[in-house]
Amino acid sequence: MKKLLLAAMLFGTFSISYAQSYYYDDYRRSITDINWEAIIVDLVLSQTQAREIYVLNDRYDDYDSWNRVYVHNPDRWRNDRYIELERIMGREKYLKFKKKYYKGQNPVAYYNRNKNNGKKYKHGGKKVYIYQEGHGKHKHHDD
Structure with a gap:
């Protein structure tokens, strides 16, 4: 039991720090x-x-x-950084910066949009087509 608990704690610690490194990578890329x-x-x-x-x-x-700084809320770096950039540049110039470099999106959304890229999801089930009499249409259902 102790080994199982220790393994769970180590796995949890590793996965949290691993996930946090993604946030830090986004920060560095910004x-x-x-x-x-x-x-x-x-x-x-x-x-x-x-x-x-x-x-x-x-x-x-x-x-x-x-x-x-961000150990308890790694996602917060985005708001902190872009609020500070807006303060430094001023509202008008910040909006020009955002339009040119982030295609008008909020930079926070820009970095969030790729969060699930590269992740593979298993889509289970086959598509089953059912012919409905009298309607001449096919429907598909995911099992």
Whole structure:
């Protein structure tokens, strides 16, 4: 019984940290997938705004520093980050940034849209087609 309990605890700890690493990967991609120098030039941001963006981008330079803040709610990084970017850029320039780099979507939704990509789901059951007399139509049912 003790071995089973220990195994369950280890599995739970491993799967939580594994899931959290996906969030951290999204966080890092939100920084590395964008050419911040080009944004600063395109949006005509001030030197102060540029510095603040670079400080924001360097805030959590490794998983441990990020995890200390987001360990209990790893999804929160998105709102925190984009609220801070909007504060730095100002509403108008932030909307231009969002339109160009996130196709007008909320960046939070942009990163959530790929959450289930790559996951394989087993769709059980066969499709069974039933002919309904008098209607001349086929229906299918998933078993």
